[in-house]
Amino acid sequence: MSESPSLGFILADYVAPTIGCILSTLTFSAPIKSLLTAIKSGSLGSLNCTPWAFMTGNTIGWLAYSFITLDLFVFFANAPGLLISIWLNTGAMKLQYYEELVKRSASDNNSNGDDDAISVQTAKIDCCQQ
Numbered sequence: 001m002s003e004s005p006s007l008g009f010i011l012a013d014y015v016a017p018t019i020g021c022i023l024s025t026l027t028f029s030a031p032i033k034s035l036l037t038a039i040k041s042g043s044l045g046s047l048n049c050t051p052w053a054f055m056t057g058n059t060i061g062w063l064a065y066s067f068i069t070l071d072l073f074v075f076f077a078n079a080p081g082l083l084i085s086i087w088l089n090t091g092a093m094k095l096q097y098y099e100e101l102v103k104r105s106a107s108d109n110n111s112n113g114d115d116d117a118i119s120v121q122t123a124k125i126d127c128c129q130q
Contacts, residue, residue, distance in 0.1 A: 017073035028055065028081035035091045043099060049092040055085040 031052065038044050059082040066075035 021073060021077040024077040025080045028084045031088055035088055038095055039091060044092060044095045052085055052088040052092060056089060059085060
């Protein structure tokens with residue numbers, strides 16, 4: 001007759017890691033609202049995007065570790081974070097490009113302005129469509 005696993009074993013090996021995966025995903029998704037607000041306004045403003053680059057590197061490292069140790073809980077705690085961080089970094093890059101485009105078109109005095117206004121508006125539309 002086989003023994004059934006104890007409650008402590010189930011809590012330590014399955015329940016706690018599952019809760020950790022959920023909390024990890026919630027932590028990684030915290031900046032989503034801030035980026036969406038920045039996309040709607042068309043500017044990063046004072047939004048600090050530097051941690052997002054580190055988030056990408058961190059999740060890649062933990063995903064590599066999960067493959068080495070064959071730990072599914074580590075994988076599922078970090079896979080959503082990698083996808084979210086890639087989306088955050090892509091959105092920030094689009095906004096930075098848009099801001100640079102606006103700055104360059106405003107400082108360009110040699111053009112008649114019509115083409116610049118069209119290209120800036122097109123960039124804003126492309127930036128906001130994700």
